[in-house]
Amino acid sequence: MTRSKSAILKKGSAISSLSDDEVRLPSFSENTEGGTHTIVLDGVWATHSVGTIDKKFKAIKLPKDADRFVIDCGDITMLDTAGAWMIARLKLRIQGAGTEVDVHNLGENNTILFDAVMHAVTNDESDVVKPAPFKFSGILPGIGKLSYAFVADFLSAMNLLGAAVRGSQMKSGQGRRMSLAPVANQIDKMGVGAIPIIVLMSVIMGAIIAQQGAFQLRYFGAEIFVVDLVGILVLREIGVILTAIMIAGRSGSAITAEIGSMKMREEVDALKVIGLNPIGVLILPRLIALVISLPLLTFVANMAALGGAMIVAQTYSGISPDAFLARVREAVDLTSFFAGVIKAPFMAIIIGIIASVEGMKVGGSAESLGRRVTSSVVKSIFVVIVVDGLFAIFFAAVNF
Amino acid sequence: MADKNNIALSVRDVHVQFGDHVVLHDLDLDVYAGEILGFVGGSGTGKSVLMRAVLGLNQRQKGQIKFFGHDIDAADNDTRLAIDMRMGVLFQHGALFSSLTVAENIEVPMHEYLSMPKSLMRELALLKMELVGLKRSDAHKMPSELSGGMIKRAAFARALALDPSIVFLDEPTSGLDPIGAAEFDALIAKLRDTLGLTVYMVTHDLDSLFSVTDRIAVLGQKKVIAVGDLEYMLAQDDPWIQSYFKGERARTIPAFDKAQRKMQSNNSQLASQ
Numbered sequence: 001m002t003r004s005k006s007a008i009l010k011k012g013s014a015i016s017s018l019s020d021d022e023v024r025l026p027s028f029s030e031n032t033e034g035g036t037h038t039i040v041l042d043g044v045w046a047t048h049s050v051g052t053i054d055k056k057f058k059a060i061k062l063p064k065d066a067d068r069f070v071i072d073c074g075d076i077t078m079l080d081t082a083g084a085w086m087i088a089r090l091k092l093r094i095q096g097a098g099t100e101v102d103v104h105n106l107g108e109n110n111t112i113l114f115d116a117v118m119h120a121v122t123n124d125e126s127d128v129v130k131p132a133p134f135k136f137s138g139i140l141p142g143i144g145k146l147s148y149a150f151v152a153d154f155l156s157a158m159n160l161l162g163a164a165v166r167g168s169q170m171k172s173g174q175g176r177r178m179s180l181a182p183v184a185n186q187i188d189k190m191g192v193g194a195i196p197i198i199v200l201m202s203v204i205m206g207a208i209i210a211q212q213g214a215f216q217l218r219y220f221g222a223e224i225f226v227v228d229l230v231g232i233l234v235l236r237e238i239g240v241i242l243t244a245i246m247i248a249g250r251s252g253s254a255i256t257a258e259i260g261s262m263k264m265r266e267e268v269d270a271l272k273v274i275g276l277n278p279i280g281v282l283i284l285p286r287l288i289a290l291v292i293s294l295p296l297l298t299f300v301a302n303m304a305a306l307g308g309a310m311i312v313a314q315t316y317s318g319i320s321p322d323a324f325l326a327r328v329r330e331a332v333d334l335t336s337f338f339a340g341v342i343k344a345p346f347m348a349i350i351i352g353i354i355a356s357v358e359g360m361k362v363g364g365s366a367e368s369l370g371r372r373v374t375s376s377v378v379k380s381i382f383v384v385i386v387v388d389g390l391f392a393i394f395f396a397a398v399n400f
Numbered sequence: 401m402a403d404k405n406n407i408a409l410s411v412r413d414v415h416v417q418f419g420d421h422v423v424l425h426d427l428d429l430d431v432y433a434g435e436i437l438g439f440v441g442g443s444g445t446g447k448s449v450l451m452r453a454v455l456g457l458n459q460r461q462k463g464q465i466k467f468f469g470h471d472i473d474a475a476d477n478d479t480r481l482a483i484d485m486r487m488g489v490l491f492q493h494g495a496l497f498s499s500l501t502v503a504e505n506i507e508v509p510m511h512e513y514l515s516m517p518k519s520l521m522r523e524l525a526l527l528k529m530e531l532v533g534l535k536r537s538d539a540h541k542m543p544s545e546l547s548g549g550m551i552k553r554a555a556f557a558r559a560l561a562l563d564p565s566i567v568f569l570d571e572p573t574s575g576l577d578p579i580g581a582a583e584f585d586a587l588i589a590k591l592r593d594t595l596g597l598t599v600y601m602v603t604h605d606l607d608s609l610f611s612v613t614d615r616i617a618v619l620g621q622k623k624v625i626a627v628g629d630l631e632y633m634l635a636q637d638d639p640w641i642q643s644y645f646k647g648e649r650a651r652t653i654p655a656f657d658k659a660q661r662k663m664q665s666n667n668s669q670l671a672s673q
Contacts, residue, residue, distance in 0.1 A: 047524070047563045048485065051516025080563040081595065085527045109596065116594040120530035126537035128526070365498040365544040 024077065026053045030060070037066035039090075042075040045083025057086055062099055069094050074105035084110070084117040092121070156360070157353045163279040164287055182285035183292075190251040190286075191293030197250070198243055198297050199304040205242060206234060206305030210312040223317045227324055228331035230309040235336045239302040241388050244347040247294060248380040252355040255286050256376040259359030260369045268360075279356070287352040294348035295341050302340065339400055343391050347384050354380040406433040407469070408566050408598040409454065414463030416446070416453050423449045425622040427463070431566070436592055436599040438609045441619030442640065447602050450619065451568055454600075455489060468565070485513050488559030488567040492574065494551040496543040502529065502554045503539040509561040528557040533587060549580040553587075560591070566598040573605045581605060585612045606645075618644075 024043035031038055039060065043049070062069055071087055073079070091101045106114055132138075213226040259282055262268050271278040306328065313319040319327075358376035362369050394400075409431040416424040423446040431437050441447045452458040454465055456472070465472050467483045475483065496505050506525040510516070526536055532553045538546070546554060552572060559567050572588065573581035589612045592599055603609060609616055610630060617627045618641055626636050633645050 047510075048514055051514055051520060054517050054520045081527060081531065081560075082524055082563060085524060089523070113594050116531065116590070117527065121527065124530045124536050126535040128539050129537045131540055363544060365542070367499045368544070 025049055026083070028053070028057065028060075032063050032066050035066055036068040036070055037063055038070045038072055040072045040075060041087070044078045045076055045086065046078050046080045047082040050082045050086055054086070057090065060090060062094055062097065067099065069099050069101045071101065071103045072105055073103060073107075073110065076106075076110070079106075079110045079113065081113065081117060084114045085121075087114065088117050088121055091118075153357060157357050160279055160283065160353055160356055160360075161349075163277060164284040183288050186285050186289030187293055189254075190247065190289055191297060194247060194250055194293070194297060195300060198246060198301050201242060201246060202239065202301040202304035203308035203311075205238060206230060206308030207312045209233060209238070209305075210309035211316055214313065214317045218317075224319060224323070224327060226309075226313060226317065227319070227327040230306065231328050231332040232336055234305040234309070235302055235332060235340045237340065237388070237392075239305055240298045240340045240343050240347065241384065243294065243298045243301045244344070244351065244384045244388075245381050247290070247297065247348075248351045248355075248384060249377055251286075251290065252351045252380045253373050253377050255283075255352065255355035256359040256362075256373045257369065259283070259356060260362030260372055263360060263362045264364060264369065283352070283356045286356070287349065290348035290352045291345045294351075295344040298341050298344045302337070335400060339395055343388065346387060346391075350383050350387060351380045354383060407431070408433040408467070409600065410464075410466040411450075411454065412464040412466075414450070414453060414465065415461045416449055416458060417461060422622060424453070424460075427619075427623045429617060429624050429627070431598060431600055432615075433468075433565070433598050434592070434596060435614040436588065436601060436612055438613035438616045439600065439602045439619065440604065440609065440616060440644065445619045446622070447619055448570065451570060451600070451602055455487070455568065481513075485562050486565040488562070488564035490552070490555050490559045490567065490569045490572055492570040494543070494555035496546075496551060496555055496558070498543050501540050501542055502534070502546070502557075505543070505554060506558045506561050509558065513562060525557075525561070528560050529554070531560070531591065532557045533583070548575050549577075549584070552576065552584060556587070560595070563595065564597070566600065569599060569601040569603075571603055571605075572601060573603065573608050578607070581607065582611075588612055 026041070026043040026045045026049050028039050028041045030040075071090065073087065076083070087103060091103065094101045103114065210226055210230050213229040214223050217223050217225055217229075259268070262282065268278045268282070271281055310321055310324045313324050314321060355376045358372045358379070362372045407430050409429075411427060411429040414424055414427045415422075427450065429450075439447055439451075449458055453460045467486070470479050470483060472480065472483060496502075497508065500508070503522060503525045506528050507521050510521050510524065514521075526539060529539060530536065534550065534553050534557065538550065538554075543551060543554070552575075556567075556569075556572070559569075569588070573584050576584060585608050588599060588601070591597055601608070601613065613630075615627060615629055616633055617624050618633070618638075619625070620638070620640055625638060626633065626641060630645075633641055636642065
């Protein structure tokens with residue numbers, strides 16, 4: 001990034017009180033006379049201009065035949081902290097090498113500034129603490145920390161679940177019943193509000209599965225079995241898992257962000273001090289709402305997916321809706337439906353708990369809120385899929 | 401220190417309204433170069449709105465704003481850039497970028513406006529930290545690791561990054577304990593003296609007003625109703641000014657007694673003449 005000299009000066013000096021012939025880029029000249037090395041500074045030594053001379057200025061050395069060092073500032077037309085720092089840095093460097101340095105002709109105002117800079121620099125005895133550089137051996141403690149964090153997460157999830165069951169009161173015993181209004185409110189937000197997107201997504205998903213299935217089954221002349229395929233796949237797996245993923249993204253992130261920002265603004269602490277159990281007040285209604293909403297949404301998703309499949313079966317394979325429904329009745333029984341829906345409450349609890357645990361971990365900064373929301377969504381989707389796999393193994397083992 | 405012939409910021413006929421709600425009506429204000437102007441006003445009178453309008457963060461319906469004699473609406477791009485480089489703002493809550501370290505925060509304006517080696521930038525950032533009373537060892541801390549006073553100082557260092565001529569401070573001492581607030585006031589005065597800053601300070605802190613400001617401006621009824629030093633304020637008849645500067649809280653401040661005694665002696669001198 002190079003800029004012309006005039007551009008640099010124009011930008012920085014356009015509204016300074018200097019006249020045009022006083023506006024010169026910083027420069028310096030050196031001469032040694034009778035054992036005294038003199039540096040004469042000239043021009044504008046200001047924040048916007050000193051960058052041009054930094055390298056040359058750093059290279060100044062005390063000649064061998066000199067034992068005194070003088071910095072003459074008489075020709076400086078403008079000095080600010082950056083210029084003062086350049087002079088102070090040179091002075092400290094030469095002095096560090098064992099030679100006295102005198103600064104001459106600074107003028108009254110610039111002397112105040114220069115002294116303030118020298119004072120600030122020499123007064124601070126601390127040193128810059130650099131963060132530790134990356135090391136490969138650093139991976140091992142990283143893994144260890146991760147394992148401990150996993151255990152801690154699990155414990156706080158269990159703690160949260162227990163505290164949520166305990167209810168909203170912490171101290172006195174009265175008023176332990178849950179109020180229904182927040183639960184209804186949350187069901188409205190997380191359940192009813194999610195219906196349009198769930199329906200849309202499921203219709204498309206059902207249609208895609210039906211189309212792909214029909215395309216493959218056509219080779220065997222068994223296109224009618226696409227109904228079995230869609231029916232079983234949607235009811236047992238796809239309906240519930242897609243709904244859970246969508247809710248993890250939609251409501252899990254919202255829960256983390258809500259609780260996280262309440263944590264940031266000390267609302268959670270306020271609840272504690274007042275004597276309420278923040279987990280019971282904030283998290284329990286959301287958990288209950290999720291546990292009620294998710295199975296219902298799963299049912300909606302199942303119906304929508306079957307609807308989508310029905311449309312595709314009609315248009316792509318010529319299976320009439322009547323034939324489709326008759327085949328569904330044969331292919332699918334109540335166990336297929338329950339094998340899917342029974343997973344929904346578990347997934348709701350997982351989403352709610354993970355979202356709340358992450359929300360409670362939010363610290364003071366906006367950055368940590370963003371990080372927590374991300375990890376809440378990622379973790380809950382991952383755990384939802386793992387749990388779905390465990391259910392599949394279990395159902396296979398018990399022949400459900 | 402303040403130079404009445406050199407006006408750093410001049411505000412003329414500024415009118416700001418949101419919908420039907422008129423916040424500022426034909427407001428005039430001058431800030432002289434090198435002075436510390438304290439700006440007071442009741443909550444909701446539009447102190448922040450004025451500051452934001454001056455900084456260009458709020459739209460104004462009409463009015464002229466001049467920095468160092470340059471009208472910011474009429475200025476060409478280079479002049480606008482130069483004006484921007486000569487302004488620093490300390491927001492009320494610091495507004496440090498939370499994903500950057502303290503030193504990186506101070507370097508943000510430098511990266512934006514200056515072409516200089518990175519090493520020099522870091523040196524200057526450390527110098528700015530030392531000038532505002534932070535330590536070099538704080539350079540790599542994140543804003544979330546800082547105390548309230550340190551956040552204000554770091555934000556002040558960022559405001560000073562480009563060596564501005566004028567700094568806007570929005571309630572610089574709010575949220576600090578009295579000792580920290582007094583230190584911060586002293587810092588403002590010291591930097592004004594060493595760097596030749598002009599300081600526009602919105603504040604509710606009577607101690608700050610009495611100890612560091614050269615002049616005080618009072619906002620009320622949608623315009624600046626009084627500008628002057630403390631003695632001038634004490635002589636005003638406006639009930640809001642009376643209760644603000646002569647209320648219970650004001651009376652406990654020693655500087656107030658001094659100013660009032662001075663005023664009384666002036667009055668008696670006038671009477672005897």
